[in-house]
Amino acid sequence: MTPHARLHARIRLTRLIRRWLAPVLAVAAVVAMTPLLAAPAGAADGTVTVNLAQRGKVPTRAGAGFLYGLDQNGSAPADDLLQPLRPTLFRGGGARIAGHGWIGDGYAAGPGYQVRLTSALDQARRVTAAPYGAAYHLLVSDVWGADTEQPAGTVYPCDNGDCANWRTFVGRLVADVRASGVPVRYDIWNEPEGTSFWPRGVNSAQYFQMWDTAVNEIRRLDPSAVVVGPSFGGYNRTWINDFLARTKADGTLPNVLNWHFSSDPVADATDAKGVLAANGIPAMPLTMDEYLFSQQQNSGYLAWYLDRLALSDISAAAHAIWSDCCVAGTLDSVLTSGRQPTGQWWVYRAYAQMTGNLVATTNANGVAVAAALDQGQGRAVALLGNQSGQTGTTTVAVNGLSAAPWLVVNGTVRVKVERIPNQSPLSAPLTVSEGNVAVTGGAISVPVTHASGTDAYTITLTPGGGAPGTGTVTVDGDTTGTGDLQFQYGPNWGLTTGVPDMYAGTANWSHTAGATATFRFTGTQVALRAVRDVDQGRMTVSVDGGAAQTVDDYSASRDASAVVWTSPVMSSGAHTLTIVNTGQRNPQSGGVNIALDRADVSQQAAPPPTTVTVDGDTTGTGDLQFQYGPNWGLTTGVPDMYAGTANWSHTAGATATFRFTGTQVALRAVRDVDQGRMTVSVDGGAAQTVDDYSASRDASAVVWTSPVMSSGAHTLTIVNTGQRNPQSGGVNIALDRADVSQQAAPPPTTVTVDGDTTGTGDLQFQYGPNWGLTTGVPDMYAGTANWSYTAGATATFRFTGTRVALHAVRDVDQQIIAVSMDGGQETTVDGYSPSRNASGVVWTSPVLPTGAHTLRVRLTGNRNAASSGYNAALDSADVTR
Numbered sequence: 001m002t003p004h005a006r007l008h009a010r011i012r013l014t015r016l017i018r019r020w021l022a023p024v025l026a027v028a029a030v031v032a033m034t035p036l037l038a039a040p041a042g043a044a045d046g047t048v049t050v051n052l053a054q055r056g057k058v059p060t061r062a063g064a065g066f067l068y069g070l071d072q073n074g075s076a077p078a079d080d081l082l083q084p085l086r087p088t089l090f091r092g093g094g095a096r097i098a099g100h101g102w103i104g105d106g107y108a109a110g111p112g113y114q115v116r117l118t119s120a121l122d123q124a125r126r127v128t129a130a131p132y133g134a135a136y137h138l139l140v141s142d143v144w145g146a147d148t149e150q151p152a153g154t155v156y157p158c159d160n161g162d163c164a165n166w167r168t169f170v171g172r173l174v175a176d177v178r179a180s181g182v183p184v185r186y187d188i189w190n191e192p193e194g195t196s197f198w199p200r201g202v203n204s205a206q207y208f209q210m211w212d213t214a215v216n217e218i219r220r221l222d223p224s225a226v227v228v229g230p231s232f233g234g235y236n237r238t239w240i241n242d243f244l245a246r247t248k249a250d251g252t253l254p255n256v257l258n259w260h261f262s263s264d265p266v267a268d269a270t271d272a273k274g275v276l277a278a279n280g281i282p283a284m285p286l287t288m289d290e291y292l293f294s295q296q297q298n299s300g301y302l303a304w305y306l307d308r309l310a311l312s313d314i315s316a317a318a319h320a321i322w323s324d325c326c327v328a329g330t331l332d333s334v335l336t337s338g339r340q341p342t343g344q345w346w347v348y349r350a351y352a353q354m355t356g357n358l359v360a361t362t363n364a365n366g367v368a369v370a371a372a373l374d375q376g377q378g379r380a381v382a383l384l385g386n387q388s389g390q391t392g393t394t395t396v397a398v399n400g401l402s403a404a405p406w407l408v409v410n411g412t413v414r415v416k417v418e419r420i421p422n423q424s425p426l427s428a429p430l431t432v433s434e435g436n437v438a439v440t441g442g443a444i445s446v447p448v449t450h451a452s453g454t455d456a457y458t459i460t461l462t463p464g465g466g467a468p469g470t471g472t473v474t475v476d477g478d479t480t481g482t483g484d485l486q487f488q489y490g491p492n493w494g495l496t497t498g499v500p501d502m503y504a505g506t507a508n509w510s511h512t513a514g515a516t517a518t519f520r521f522t523g524t525q526v527a528l529r530a531v532r533d534v535d536q537g538r539m540t541v542s543v544d545g546g547a548a549q550t551v552d553d554y555s556a557s558r559d560a561s562a563v564v565w566t567s568p569v570m571s572s573g574a575h576t577l578t579i580v581n582t583g584q585r586n587p588q589s590g591g592v593n594i595a596l597d598r599a600d601v602s603q604q605a606a607p608p609p610t611t612v613t614v615d616g617d618t619t620g621t622g623d624l625q626f627q628y629g630p631n632w633g634l635t636t637g638v639p640d641m642y643a644g645t646a647n648w649s650h651t652a653g654a655t656a657t658f659r660f661t662g663t664q665v666a667l668r669a670v671r672d673v674d675q676g677r678m679t680v681s682v683d684g685g686a687a688q689t690v691d692d693y694s695a696s697r698d699a700s701a702v703v704w705t706s707p708v709m710s711s712g713a714h715t716l717t718i719v720n721t722g723q724r725n726p727q728s729g730g731v732n733i734a735l736d737r738a739d740v741s742q743q744a745a746p747p748p749t750t751v752t753v754d755g756d757t758t759g760t761g762d763l764q765f766q767y768g769p770n771w772g773l774t775t776g777v778p779d780m781y782a783g784t785a786n787w788s789y790t791a792g793a794t795a796t797f798r799f800t801g802t803r804v805a806l807h808a809v810r811d812v813d814q815q816i817i818a819v820s821m822d823g824g825q826e827t828t829v830d831g832y833s834p835s836r837n838a839s840g841v842v843w844t845s846p847v848l849p850t851g852a853h854t855l856r857v858r859l860t861g862n863r864n865a866a867s868s869g870y871n872a873a874l875d876s877a878d879v880t881r
Contacts, residue, residue: 045365045392045393045394045395046364046365046367046390046392046394046395047364047394047395047396047397048361048362048363048364048367048368048369048384048394048395048396048397049360049361049362049369049396049397049398049399050359050360050361050369050371050380050382050396050397050398050399051359051360051361051399051400052359052371052373052380052398052399052400052401052403052404052407053359053399053400053402053403053404054359054360054400055357055358055359055360055373056357056358056359056360057357057358058356058357058358059310059354059355059356059357059358059372060088060310060315060316061086061087061088061351061352062088062265062309062310062312062314062315062316062317063291063305063306063309063310063317063319063348063351064085064086064087064088064089064348064351064352065087065088065089065090065091065134065289065316065317065318065319066087066089066090066091066318066319066331066332066334067090067091067092067289067290067318067319067320067321067332068091068092068095068321068325068326068327068332069090069092069318069319069321069329069330069331069332069334070090070092070123070126070127070327070329071327071328071329072097072119072122072327073119073122073123074119074122074123074124074125074126074127075122075126075329076329076339077329077330077331077335077339078339081331081335081339081341081345082132082331083131083132084349084352085331085345085348085349085351085352086352087127087132087134088134088135088316089134089135089136089137089287089289089316089317089318090123090124090127090134090135090136090137090318091136091137091139091187091289091290091318092119092120092123092124092136092137092138092139092142092326093116093120093138093139093140093141093142093143093187094115094116094117094118094119094120094142094143094326094327095116095139095142095147095325095326096147096149096325096326096327097115097116097119097326097327098112098115099111099112099113099115099116100112100145100149100150100151101113101116101142101143101144101145101147102143102144102145102169103144103145103146103150103151103154103155104145107155107165107169109169109172112145113143113172116142116143117143117173117176117177119327120136120138120139120142120143120184121177121180121182121184123136124136124138124182124183124184125180125182128182128183128184135185135316136182136183136184136185137184137185137187137228137258137287137289137318138177138184138185138186138187139187139190140170140173140186140187140188140189140214141188141189141190141197141198142190143173144157144169146189146190146197146198147197147326148196148197156198156199156200156206156210157206157209157210157213157214158206158209158210158213159200159206161209163209163210163213166210166213166214167213167217170213170214170217170218171217171221174186174217174218174221174222174225175221178221178222185225185226185227185228185255185256186214186218186225186226186227186228187228187229187231187258187289188210188211188214188215188227188228188229188230188231189210189211189229189230189231190231191231191232191233191260192207192230192231192232193232193233193239195233202232202239203239203242203243203246208246208247208250211229211230211247211252212247212250212252215227215247215252215254216252226255226256227254227255227256228254228255228256228258228287228289229243229254229256229257229258230243230254230258230259231258231259231260231289232259232260233259233260233261233290234259234260234261234262235259235260235261235262235263235268235271235272236259237271237275240257240259240272240275241275241278241279244257244275244276244279244281245279248279248280248281253281253284254284255284255285256284256285256286256287257272257276257284257285257286257287258286258287258288258289259272259288260288260289260290260291260320261288261290261291261292261293261320262288262291262314264308265288265291265305265308265309265312265314265317266308266311266312268312269286269312269313269314270312270313272286273286273313285315285316286313286314286315287314287315287316287317288314288316288317288318289317289318290318290319290320291305291309291317291318291319291320292305292319292320293320293322294322294323297319297320297322297333297344298343298344298422298454299343299344299346299347299420299421299422299454299455299456300385300386300387300389300422300452300453300454300455300456301385301386301387301454302319302344302347302348302385302456303347303350303351303368303383303384303385303386303420303456303457304366304367304368304385304386304387305385306347306348306351306370306383306385307361307363307368307369307370307383307384307385308368308370310351310354310358310370311358311361311370319331319332319334319344320332321333324337331345334348336424336425338425340425341425341426341427342423342424342425342426343420343421343422343423343424343426343455343456344422345426346420346426346428346429346456347383347420347456350381350383350418350420350429350456350458351383353379353381354370354371354372354381354383355372355374355376355377355381356372356373356374356375356376356377356380357372357373357374358370358371358372359371359372359373359380359400361382364394365388365390365392365394366386366387366388366389366390367384367385367386367387367390367394368384368385368386368387369382369383369384369385369396370382370383371383371459373404375404375406378406378462378463379460379461379462380398380404380407380460380461381458381459381460381461382396382398382458382459382460383456383457383458384396384448384456384457384458384459385456386450386453386454386455386456388453389453389454390450390453391450391452391453392449392450393447393448393449393450394447394448394450395445395446395447395448396445396446396447396448396459397443397444397445398443398444398445398446398459398461399442399443400442400443401413401439401442401443401444402442403442406463407461407462407463407464408439408463408464409463409464409465410464410465411438411439411464412436412437412438412439412464412465413436413437413439413444413461413462413463413464414434414435414436414437414461414462414463414464414465415433415434415435415436415437415444415446415459415460415461416431416433416434416459416460416462417431417432417433417434417446417448417457417458417459418430418431418432418457418458418460419431419432419451419455419456419457420455420456420457420458421451421452421454421455421500421505422452422454422455423500423501429458430474430503431472431474431600432448432457432474433472433473433474434472434473435472435473435603436464436465437464439464446459451476451503451504451505452504452505472600472601472602472603473485473523473600473601473603474503474598474599474600474601475487475519475521475598475599475600475601476503476504476506476597476598477503477506477507477508477596477597477598477599478495478504478506478508482520483520484520484521484522484574485520485521485522485601486519486520487508487517487518487519487596487599488517488518488519488520489508489517490515490516490517491512491515492510492512492514492515493508493509493510493515493517494508494509494510495507495508495509496509499560501558501560501561502531502560502561502597503529503561503597503598504598507531507560507595507596507597508595508596509593509594509595509596510581510593510594511537511581511591511592511593511594512581512583513581513582513583513584513592514580514581514583515580515581515594516578516579516580516581517578517579517596518576518577518578518579519576519577519579519599520574520575520576520577521574521575521576521577521599521601522572522573522574522575522601522603523572523575523601523602523603524569524570524571524572524602524603525566525567525568525569525570525601525602526543526566526567526575526577526599526600526601526602527563527565527566527567527599527600528541528563528564528565528566528577528579528596528599529561529562529563529564529596529597529598529599529600530551530553530562530564530594530595530596530597531553531558531559531560531561531562531593531595531596531597532553532554532555532558532559532560532562532564532783533553533554533555533557533558533559533560534554534555534556534558534588534589534590535589535590535591535593536553536554536555536585536589536591536593536594536595537553537554537581537582537583537584537585537586537589537591537592537593537594538550538551538552538553538554538582538584538585538586538592539551539553539579539580539581539582539594540579540580540582541565541577541578541579541580542577542578543567543570543575543576543577543578544570544575544576545576545578548578548580549565549757550582551564551565551782552586552775552776552782552783552784553594553595554585554586554588554589554775554776554783555776555778555783556588556776556778557778560595560597561597561598563600564782565782566751566752568751568763568881569602569751569881572603577599579594579596581594586775586776588775588776589776610741610742611739611740611741611742612624612662612739612740612742613642613737613738613739613740614626614658614660614737614738614739614740615642615643615645615736615737616642616643616645616646616647616735616736616737616738617634617643617645617647621659622659623659623660623661623713624659624660624661624740625658625659626647626656626657626658626735626738627656627657627658627659628647628656629654629655629656630651630654631649631651631653631654632647632648632649632654632656633647633648633649634646634647634648635648638699640697640699640700641670641699641700641736642668642700642736642737643737646670646699646734646735646736647734647735648732648733648734648735649720649732649733650676650720650730650731650732650733651720651722652720652721652722652723652731653719653720653722654719654720654733655717655718655719655720656717656718656735657715657716657717657718658715658716658718658738659713659714659715659716660713660714660715660716660738660740661711661712661713661714661740661742662711662714662740662741662742663708663709663710663711663741663742664705664706664707664708664709664740664741665682665705665706665714665716665738665739665740665741666702666704666705666706666738666739667680667702667703667704667705667716667718667735667738668700668701668702668703668735668736668737668738668739669690669692669701669703669733669734669735669736670692670697670698670699670700670701670732670734670736671692671693671694671697671698671699671701671703672692672693672694672696672697672698672699673693673694673695673697673727673728673729674728674729674730674732675692675693675694675724675728675730675732675733675734676692676693676720676721676722676723676724676725676728676730676731676732676733677689677690677691677692677693677721677723677724677725677731678690678692678718678719678720678721678733679718679719679721680704680716680717680718680719681716681717682706682709682714682715682716682717683709683714683715684715684717687717687719688704689721690703690704691725692733692734693724693725693727693728695727699734699736700736700737702739708741711742716738718733718735720733750878750879750880750881751763751801751878751879751881752781752876752877752878752879753765753797753799753876753877753878753879754781754782754784754875754876755781755784755785755786755807755874755875755876755877756773756775756782756784756786760798761798762798762799762800762852763798763799763800763879764797764798765786765795765796765797765874765877766795766796766797766798767786767788767795768793768794768795769790769793770788770790770793771786771787771788771793771795772786772787772788773785773786773787774787774873777838779836779838779839780809780838780839780875780876781807781839781875781876782876785809785838785873785874785875786873786874787871787872787873787874788859788871788872789815789859789869789870789871789872790859791859791860791861791870792858792859792861793858793859793872794856794857794858794859795856795857795874796854796855796856796857797854797855797857797877798852798853798854798855799852799853799855799877799879800850800851800852800853800879800881801848801850801853801879801880801881802847802848802849802850802880802881803844803845803846803847803848803879803880804821804844804845804853804855804877804878804879804880805841805843805844805845805877805878806819806841806842806843806844806855806857806874806877807839807840807841807842807874807875807876807877807878808829808831808840808842808872808873808874808875809831809836809837809838809839809871809872809873809874809875810831810832810833810836810837810840810842811831811832811833811836811837811838811871812832812833812834812836812866812867812868812869813867813868813869813870813871814830814831814832814833814863814867814869814871814872814873815831815832815859815860815861815862815863815864815867815869815870815871815872816828816829816830816831816832816860816862816863816864817829817831817857817858817859817860817872818857818858818859818860819843819855819856819857819858820855820856820858821845821848821853821854821855821856822848822853822854823854823856826858827843828860829842829843830864831867831871831872832863832864832866832867834866838873838875839875839876841878855877857872857874859872
């Protein structure tokens with residue numbers, strides 16, 4: 001059997017299980033088709049490449065199309081769900097709208113015909129206009145009524161050689177479309193290969209009668225019309241060749257050559273161009289009005305297919321529909337029935353962000369990559385797809401960064417890796433890692449570990465500039481061991497895999513009191529993510545053996561990857577997080593389970609040092625000051641010295657000191673023909689001899705630089721030895737200035753503290769009498785509300801930092817509170833709001849001096865006239881440090 005014959009057989013089988021047949025038949029056909037799909041792969045590593053130096057065409061967004069993706073009047077989905085995908089093609093014709101179209105009206109233009117055409121024109125009107133500018137393929141056979149629901153005894157176009165009614169229908173359709181002013185392309189008949197759409201045979205004499213009649217009538221009424229076809233249900237070289245040869249002879253060639261369901265768009269488009277050339281037909285646009293079988297519609301396979309479409313000569317293609325047909329407005333189930341994004345939606349969004357120019361790529365082990373470089377947008381974007389359910393690790397070797405020097409800053413490029421799991425719904429892609437990566441030889445390597453064979457991944461490169469290794473690293477809870485960025489579980493922990501709403505589909509859990517897990521990491525902060533649900537218990541968390549804090553994981557609604565606790569910002573280095581199941585639970589919880597999802601580690605490099613220059617005549621006994629003993633003189637007005645001053649001595653033993661706070665110092669002094677030798681030492685250490693002789697004058701030379709020291713207070717001591725180089729004419733020493741390196745303060749960070757983190761220490765709330773606690777509140781930071789409705793009740797929050805923002809409930813029953821800082825004047829805050837906001841910022845302090853501060857909250861006992869109560873409920877505090 002030839003490859004085309006095998007494809008023919010597959011297409012015929014596929015047509016039997018099309019989306020509108022009974023579920024039993026669909027299930028049976030899926031089983032029958034399984035061997036025709038790529039077998040799932042195991043964990044085999046491979047390398048794909050991206051070469052930024054080899055640039056190609058501007059991305060056409062060829063795959064950003066949808067069959068029956070809109071609702072009946074074209075208004076859904078909303079623009080905020082459609083515009084980010086930058087769609088290029090829609091296809092429709094009112095399929096399965098009640099009335100059966102033209103044939104349901106007795107082969108005339110009645111309400112069944114009109115409702116289908118109105119729907120198609122409404123859809124086309126929206127998507128062909130700005131901001132979309134997409135093409136709309138009007139499926140003529142749908143408006144006629146051939147959507148597999150046509151009644152028994154249907155008279156098909158040109159039955160018994162009679163094409164009169166078909167000609168009348170086409171004429172009425174074109175006239176109505178032209179009257180609407182909506183631009184459409186005419187897709188004559190869907191999958192005319194002897195299926196239930198067209199049971200009269202593939203490329204049969206009757207088919208060509210139907211085709212020729214339609215094309216001639218369309219072009220008679222609208223000579224500029226665009227005709228699309230033949231829309232076969234798969235790429236079959238023989239069928240397409242025969243179609244092109246016949247329609248060329250009849251003078252009815254389409255303007256756009258269209259088919260469905262390529263196995264590989266690149267190969268089929270190349271072959272189709274060859275068939276056109278072999279028939280002496282000039283090149284024409286190639287489209288594919290349907291792609292992806294139902295079992296291929298997952299994030300990973302979609303990304304693989306979009307990657308291949310991006311590199312093909314297909315100009316537009318539409319995602320097929322296998323459920324929700326035909327006016328659900330879910331973009332062919334790319335959105336949920338409630339129109340929430342799925343993993344496939346996020347893949348399309350990533351595909352839309354491939355702008356600029358495509359660059360050369362290679363694939364491996366069933367993993368495909370397409371990438372684009374756009375200097376105007378300041379980014380390069382790569383999309384990784386998965387054809388065969390591949391797991392393991394794929395290394396993405398990015399070369400040619402020397403051809404994009406704007407991406408490389410201080411020897412690094414910033415790399416963000418995101419995972420798009422095959423989830424429905426999916427609120428956002430999951431960040432796997434983000435940070436600066438050192439560029440070596442114009443290249444970087446980015447490892448991508450496939451958590452599931454149905455996931456897609458994106459890699460985004462933006463200009464670097466920070467130290468390598470800075471950024472946020474996400475570590476799955478099942479990354480285990482005793483090393484850095486690894487979890488370690490003691491006895492009484494279990495593992496569940498295949499959990500769809502968790503980071504890598506894994507949950508590490510325990511329901512045993514005292515069960516302990518540790519997480520070792522190098523960084524400055526960690527955020528722990530765990531399940532919040534109706535059966536979760538309480539755990540304690542601590543860092544580096546410090547005080548344990550209790551975290552309540554109960555929630556009335558499930559959040560499988562919630563941030564349940566965030567550490568304060570710590571010094572950059574190695575740290576250990578310890579998690580213990582307390583065996584206790586919220587009274588409303590149905591269990592004491594703890595289920596860990598992952599940890600997000602912030603790795604912040606030290607900022608670059610700053611340099612402070614101190615003139616040699618800045619004198620005193622304090623920081624950044626010189627102090628001179630006996631036998632030193634001062635000359636001013638020296639034009640080639642830093643501040644025009646020279647502090648000098650020609651006496652052996654004359655001593656000067658320089659006190660400074662920093663990490664390094666460079667001493668500048670005169671080098672000249674009459675200069676002598678001196679010794680320098682730091683903090684009482686060994687003295688080093690420095691010879692200031694030079695055959696030519698340099699009045700501000702760096703004569704000595706200290707090693708890098710710990711940041712702090714240091715003292716530099718300079719002594720005139722009274723000795724000289726044999727070539728020198730004197731023993732003078734003349735100091736110019738000192739350059740001090742001081743470690744810059746790190747950028748401010750924000751620490752969020754839940755209102756139920758209590759005590760009398762730093763970053764803790766303390767509540768006086770008449771305060772209560774409610775847990776399991778789903779719309780508050782850690783599910784806790786500390787509340788009071790008693791006038792005069794007070795709470796304090798102690799923190800070290802420069803600013804604080806207080807989060808509290810605003811609602812219809814809240815009162816007016818007074819807040820003050822460090823015993824200062826009170827400011828009143830009205831907690832009333834006609835709509836609830838349980839974690840809004842209700843007050844922010846001014847910028848404060850760095851140090852310890854106390855925030856005080858007092859209930860005034862007063863309320864807004866519109867409020868129904870006197871309650872006040874605190875949520876959390878954000879501290880800037």
